[in-house]
Amino acid sequence: MKKLFALFIIVSIVPLALALPERPVTQARTEINIPNIPGYLTLKCDFHMHTVFSDGLVWPTVRVEEAWREGLDAIAFTDHIEYLPHAKDISTNNLNRAADIAIPASKDLDIIVIRGSEISRKMPPGHLNAIFLTNATVLATTDWRDAVKAARQQGAFIFWNHPGWEKQLQDDGIVRWYPEHTELYEQGVLGGIEVVNHREYYPEAHRWALEKKLAILCNSDIHPPMSMDYHLYAGDHRPMTLVFAKERTPEAIKEALLNRRTAAYASNELIGSEEFLRPIFEKSIRLKKNQITLKGKQRVLLQIANDSDIDYLLERTEDLPDIAIPKKLTLAARKTVLFDVRGKGTAIPGKKTLELPYKVTNLLVGPNEPLPISIVLDVTFTK
Incomplete structure (x- = not known):
C-alpha cells in the first residue's frame, strides 16, 4: 500500500514539474531618456x-x-x-x-x-x-x-x-x-x-x-x-x-x-544651471499645434508631448488678460498631455503671439528657485 501511495505522489508531481515553463533571467538595459543639448x-x-x-x-x-x-x-x-x-x-x-x-x-x-x-x-x-x-x-x-x-x-x-x-x-x-x-x-x-x-x-x-x-x-x-x-x-x-x-x-x-x-x-528633479536645464526642457517638449483660433469663451485642447523620462511639474506664474490656462500641469514622462486653453471673451479680434508663463518646480536653477519657462502660442481671436 505504501509503495502504491508513493507511486501515486510521484506520478502526480511529474506532470506538474513538466508543466512549469522555463523562465530564463533576461539581462536587459533600461535607457535613461534625457536629451542631449546643443553641442554636447x-x-x-x-x-x-x-x-x-x-x-x-x-x-x-x-x-x-x-x-x-x-x-x-x-x-x-x-x-x-x-x-x-x-x-x-x-x-x-x-x-x-x-x-x-x-x-x-x-x-x-x-x-x-x-x-x-x-x-x-x-x-x-x-x-x-x-x-x-x-x-x-x-x-x-x-x-x-x-x-x-x-x-x-x-x-x-x-x-x-x-x-x-x-x-x-x-x-x-x-x-x-x-x-x-x-x-x-x-x-x-x-x-x-x-x-x-x-x-x-x-x-x-x-x-x-x-x-x-x-x-x-x-x-x-x-x-x-x-x-x-x-x-x-x-x-x-x-x-x-x-x-x-x-x-x-x-x-x-x-x-x-x-x-x-x-x-x-x-x-524626479534636475538641479543645475539654467544654461543646461533650459535646453533639456525645451528639447524634451513638443507642442503639437501652436496656432489656434478662439471665439469668445471657446475652449481649445492642445497636445503637449514629453519625450523624456522626467515628469515636468509646471505652475503658472501669472494670469493672462485674454485667455485662461491651467494653474498647474504635469507633463508626464513619455506621454502626451492635454492642455486646456479658454478664451475670456474680452480680447480684441486679431492675431496675437502669447507667451504662457510657467515655472518648472522640479527643475531648480538655484536653491528653491524653479526654472521659468514660456509656452509660445499664436492665437487668433474672433467674435
Missing part, C-alpha cells in the same frame, strides 16, 4: 560608489552590470582609503584592485570605468573624492593634505562629498564651509561639491556651487546592491550626475567636470 552629449554618471574592497557589499563586476542595466554611461570606483572593514577577508594592500577587476568587465558592456578613491577624514575637511587617479595606494597617508597632494600630482578631479552628512555636523545641525575648504578652494584643488548624495539634497551646497563656480555633483554613494536601496522595478533610480561632454570618453568627461558642465538628476 548628456552622459549619465555616478562618481561615488563602494565595493567589498572598502565597506561596500558587492564585487566590482556587479557594480559594472548594475550601471549597464540602469542606463548609465560612466561610473567611478571610490572605495575608502582609511576604512577597510573587510581587510581580514580580502587583501587591501592594493587600493587599485576594485577598478582593476571592473575594467575588463566594462569593455563588453561599454561602461566607462574611472579610477578613484574616497579620502575619508573627520570634519573638517570631511570626505573628499579624487577621481581620474592612476594609483590610489599612494593616497594612504597620515595627513589628509598629503593625500590630496598625491591625488593632485596624478591630475585628479577632487570634490567634497556629502557636506550635509548628519554624522559630520555639529550639534546645531548647520552645514558649514570651513577654513580648510577655503584653503582647498583657493589653491584650485576643490573642483566640485555633492549637491545630492544618496537621497539627500543640500541647499547650502547648491548655493556654494553657484557662488564659487564649483561643478554640481550628484551621486549614489552606494554600499549594498543597488536593488536593496532603490525600487528599480517600480521606476525608482539612483541619483546621478549629468555630464555635458563633447564625446563619450573619459577625457571628455574630465574636461566637462573641469569646466563645470554638469547637473544633478535625483528622483
Whole structure:
C-alpha cells in the first residue's frame, strides 16, 4: 500500500514539474531618456560608489552590470582609503584592485570605468573624492593634505562629498564651509561639491556651487546592491550626475567636470544651471499645434508631448488678460498631455503671439528657485 501511495505522489508531481515553463533571467538595459543639448552629449554618471574592497557589499563586476542595466554611461570606483572593514577577508594592500577587476568587465558592456578613491577624514575637511587617479595606494597617508597632494600630482578631479552628512555636523545641525575648504578652494584643488548624495539634497551646497563656480555633483554613494536601496522595478533610480561632454570618453568627461558642465538628476528633479536645464526642457517638449483660433469663451485642447523620462511639474506664474490656462500641469514622462486653453471673451479680434508663463518646480536653477519657462502660442481671436 505504501509503495502504491508513493507511486501515486510521484506520478502526480511529474506532470506538474513538466508543466512549469522555463523562465530564463533576461539581462536587459533600461535607457535613461534625457536629451542631449546643443553641442554636447548628456552622459549619465555616478562618481561615488563602494565595493567589498572598502565597506561596500558587492564585487566590482556587479557594480559594472548594475550601471549597464540602469542606463548609465560612466561610473567611478571610490572605495575608502582609511576604512577597510573587510581587510581580514580580502587583501587591501592594493587600493587599485576594485577598478582593476571592473575594467575588463566594462569593455563588453561599454561602461566607462574611472579610477578613484574616497579620502575619508573627520570634519573638517570631511570626505573628499579624487577621481581620474592612476594609483590610489599612494593616497594612504597620515595627513589628509598629503593625500590630496598625491591625488593632485596624478591630475585628479577632487570634490567634497556629502557636506550635509548628519554624522559630520555639529550639534546645531548647520552645514558649514570651513577654513580648510577655503584653503582647498583657493589653491584650485576643490573642483566640485555633492549637491545630492544618496537621497539627500543640500541647499547650502547648491548655493556654494553657484557662488564659487564649483561643478554640481550628484551621486549614489552606494554600499549594498543597488536593488536593496532603490525600487528599480517600480521606476525608482539612483541619483546621478549629468555630464555635458563633447564625446563619450573619459577625457571628455574630465574636461566637462573641469569646466563645470554638469547637473544633478535625483528622483524626479534636475538641479543645475539654467544654461543646461533650459535646453533639456525645451528639447524634451513638443507642442503639437501652436496656432489656434478662439471665439469668445471657446475652449481649445492642445497636445503637449514629453519625450523624456522626467515628469515636468509646471505652475503658472501669472494670469493672462485674454485667455485662461491651467494653474498647474504635469507633463508626464513619455506621454502626451492635454492642455486646456479658454478664451475670456474680452480680447480684441486679431492675431496675437502669447507667451504662457510657467515655472518648472522640479527643475531648480538655484536653491528653491524653479526654472521659468514660456509656452509660445499664436492665437487668433474672433467674435
